Amino acid sequence: MRHPLSNKRGNRMRHSFRQITLTSSAIAAALLYPAIASAQTAPATQQPASVPTVVVEGEAPAVPAYRFGTAIDSGTSILSEEAVRTNAPGSGDAIDLLRRLAGTQFAIERDTRVTEESLRDLRPEMISISGGRPTDNMFTLDGIGTNTLFELTTPGTRSTLPAHFEDVAGVSAQSIFIDTNLIGGITVRDSNISAEYGKFTGGVVEIVTRDPGRRYSVQGSVGYSGSELTSWKTAPGFTGTLPEEPDYRKLRWSLSADLPITETISVLAAYNRSEAESTYTRSATYGGGKYGSLTFSENYLLKTLVELPNEMRLTAQVTHAPYRSDYEGGSGINNLIVTHSGGTTGKISLEGVRGVADWRLELNHAWSDMDRDAPRYNFSRPTGGIVNWCASSTCTEGGFGDINQSQRDTSFLGRWTQPFGGGDLNLGFDYNRTEAQKERPEEGRAYQRGAYDTRTVCASPTDIACVAGDHASLRYISYGVFDFNVGIDAFSAFGEYTREINGVTFRAGLRYDYESFLGNHTLSPRLSVSGELPWFGITATGGLNRYYGRSFLSYAVRQARPGNLTYERTGVLTGGQLVFSENWNLTAIGTPANYADADLDTPYSDEATLALTGPAPFVGGEWRLKGVIRESRDLIVSNPGQVTTYDDVNRARTYTIYSPSNEGESSYKGGSFEYIRTFGRHSLTFSTAFSETKSNANREYDIDDFEDIGSTQVVYNGQLVSLIDIAQQNDRLDFASPFVGNLSWSSRWVDDRLSLSGGLRYRGSFERVEDTGVNQRINNVNYDVYDVVGYKPSVDVDLNASFDVIRDNGRQATLEARVANLFDTVPNKSVSFSTNPYQIGRVVWLGMRFRY
Template structure:
């Protein structure tokens, strides 16, 4: 597949480089949409677009909505093309405090950034890509690529994503969300790719970054620990390129064909015992191939359809071994066919969608071989040498959905109703593989398994590396048992919403009902938003009371069929001083893995109260939005404490294993107050400012974490001069990651020299805060040893970014431009708490350079 898409990319770029013969000046378009009586959408020609506004506020009753239009996406997207990064302009969207680290794994990673919206978990947002839900119901928390049975280093909470080059609009809903949207307790992110244009057009680009365009920084903590003995700086290369073609068939049918590609390659280094093998590169690849079409069947009926194939590939080789490459897959495919129509004053839509995500792992050599170096092998040095890697894994999720919406005037208001029927399936499994090693590292045992007296009676073992005549034999085999498990659920949703004016109050009253066959709960989520224009200064006040329900998590169900562990051993026959080894094994031990069971669970939910004030600012100009959000999330999924369970083992007798149960013990609490201000200065400048104060508490981060109340019950620590319950010491703690207590954003877009130069400067300041944590010091009080807890200071940071696009040439054959994206403009250390001495660097100022062509 990779080779096929490379060929497609080369062909696309070649076509883009060939100038069209048409003698027209490339137009700048207003949004295209068929209107009443129009058979062909109208194109509005402009000399230049004005400076782009950061984002637009939703309607008054939709006070939690923010919309980024295409010009804003183009001006603010980073050089990496990750559209999630654009959402830093919103005060209620939080990002990880670990951003900016320059470890080899971070530099190689091309997945979109995780988001927390209004205090919600990063796993509980609703992502919608062109009307298709792209949300993982699987465990994406384990990012160890060589874990024997997880290895989800290419998985993401957002299963399918596209490059910013293809995005036409992003709508984010952080509060006061319409009943149309369900199955989330965080926020809603709707990403809509741009529509096909009714005239032929080409857009193409190429950009890259490398260490020559990057400054590397260290935290003071790491610098002091290294004391001048600094390791080599990272060596990497990132490229991003693509092309999009608008190819109208006729006046009624419009198509868009697009391909984008992002590459990352990072130099890695073998461990000390493997240094002779030299450096090696690890790479990641993110691609998108999209075909999108619109057809005007009638003046009031539009047929739309598209297929988006967006695979992600990442490879990994552990530095302490050879022949151990693993290839990790992510991303997937989405498809949609839809109808949009009108019937009198009513409007309706009907969509059939499908999403498939792939989180498989391929392995160069499944199963490891660990050999003592006393065997005289020549492929590594050290006490033990490893050959091969973890086994294959397959994991996928499929979602097929039919949904519809009807909107019509009713009485003095507007009625909107809709439905959604979905079938969701998930599968996880692995084939058989085995790991081989010596029974023991003791000298006596190694004399049996290692030495010139070794004779292997099965020639095939030499190729496998498990037995080599005259050198060594491995006498223990750990089996990875094959398994394949599938989980399926059906989801049904009905929703209705009525907007009406009641004595000067604009009211939006809605109700949503969700049912999933997995948890078998009927969930009714009321939504109410009331808005009122105030009699002074053009102000509007909106209040909302809403409930949101989450969705079923299938990770526990897939773990339920994890296979047990079986260890086999063999012994040598001694004949004439020779140790004869036969490829025959006897079961030595049998154990079962930890079990994960489902209980009679409730669906996680979040209750929200929100209040928003918006309006223009007299004399100064511009508009503001002041918003308070209070959320209490309950019944969140968490793990129980483990209990022992007795089971029969195949070698005879019984043993015990750990058993966990998924619970509803998790809780979250969020308090947030945000202020946003946007001002446009003619056509050449726009300014925006936003800030958010918030406090977020969470009892557990991952679904497989035990809630604090369960984990710490009865545990005591030493805090502020006395022994106290651990829960008391941690009671007022702010959530550490994805929860900066104070954020300030600034954004300035400008046009210069008649629009030939366009710039955007944006910055986000994260305040520092104190948090009660383990100091890693112990104290003994009355003969009892306690961990010492105290307040730990986390420092503030500022991340500023500059984008500049200059038109190099404009002719009848198109326009070419040079584009610079400067990240971390002030060369800051973004994370002063980072303490790794093996990979100590963080990204300081770094630049992406791109060239673009548009016709």
């Protein structure tokens, strides 16, 4: 065991929090000391220069949670740097800010079972945009694509099962993600999207890092939350004995420096770290006790801006964002699994003006790492003899070996915009080279079926599955070496023309895409028309657009993996000794989901949208009313398997060949209303959305029979189905609430020293497929019964507050409190949790920020 009790680590985290807080306070005090000392030594008749003059009438209004795009971009919403900083959650997850937008849907919020893995999960939320799946969106960081082309660990879910025999847990839809402290703005496009953007059938999320400041500045922050700042709620209907409340800690801190080197060169250097630890309780059969596992996410950013002659600008930057999560199962020993993700991006951009034209060239590179480190062998050992660390009949030790998984993207793009024929012409091209790899570098084994026997003799001293005088394993499953590599070349070009004629603006575009993996050439027409109506300053915008998706490597990866092999042996009783040799006999050949080759088309989505925008009479502000219809076709799904018989070690066996097809379809209908107003020192943002999503594209691929979730069957609608079907069906239901509403409010007080922002989110009733707690016996086997479970409407309120305790001549120290689920509520649920009854209620983050 790595460490029987990790409270020491917890104490280190608490100590680190105190140390960082004290250090930050000391730095802030040191930075501000000259001004304070000056004020103290100034003559009594002189007004100290460090004391600000309070002018309440001059207070600026708080920024709204987001702004609308232009009328022609009716599906665009823009979050400014200040809006990101003001409304950011304590976790620093940028995607969480998109809850306020009408076109986005999140999975079930704060109502799932609390697990040690979920409490220390620092990855961003997954979202659906305009009815698409979480993997259908396009994510960019400073213009660099950050989508993973690998499947999520468990289809339809974001798996938190690190101890999987062949997959890496925690693969997120975004391969690289950064903290809100480094963000300069977010733009979300959910409909009526320009031809400049492609490779999505959901939406586009553009995140940009902030630029270096034009004056010397050092900024830092620290924040903390944990179980002592969390309210734990008990799931309705739970009647058992309450276990001990969960225990976790989260610490987040940052430090950045803005460095204007010359009048034309400025540099930003920044570091951000978030870490989380949850305390596990080891199973009583393994001795009990507490121990902890740690997760951390880091962001390094180095960004340089150079103003060149002839109105040119050079941007060079590197972002390094590693993510690591440790895991030790409570029912086993020597089973530490370290999961890696995140990666590095680099960018060189040159932009300028040539005559009346604006142009830009960029060279980008992104590398992401999705590996795991784990013990190579897994043992099921019998109790007795040397196995004195476990009280069960069989005891687990070890893991399932290392898995290496990486993705490298290199791209070169160009943009050209100029006036033409009374309008604006926008042209561009993109070339992208993607190289993806997944491998098992060494054979892994799972040893099973050993029995304690003092007569055991090992014929070979190198037999790791035999312990003399104790036991020997009689069976093992071999997980073979594989190395999958694929290179994908993608090229795209687009042209778009925008012109106003008699008060009506037309934007017509055409996008061409080619990708070598699917080998398809696609054309995406885009058309948007907007014009002002003769009533109340209202502008109407209509759009007809087609969007094409991108490659999905799941099938190719799975077909490259070898089948698992099963070997067995028996001992030979000789002279009162039970001798075991390493003469293993092959008894079964496992055949994974072998997908037949298929000539697949590229998935696409056709969209019709209509939007109205205008000023709000009498009350002020602006509003947007929008309707979106999406019909998605040629979605890649798995056809029903074709059973084939083969000879497996001199006996007939069957396996199933699955073939991917373009039989998947989905439809989305959504309507939304949004309102934004700033007044006095306040801002108000309101959005509400009705939507309906229908799809038969839940089943992207099947799992081979050796995977637990694929082989476990349950009863649903009177039939036996795989748990994977349930998971994939819930993927759609989780992101398809028929009605959601959001209200965001921000304000500034006390000469802008006090900032308050709150968000209210209403989620209407929705359904999921879940375990009912009932069992049904079929053919002498008991199966869990699953059925549609209804959730009642819920209201969730968040509140952020910050106060500048010191503010003088650019020096600033700010105290912060960020509260999630302010009123301590969770959605009601009609089924109780049988083992872990806890749900998360109110969560408080406390912190401070300083600037010099």
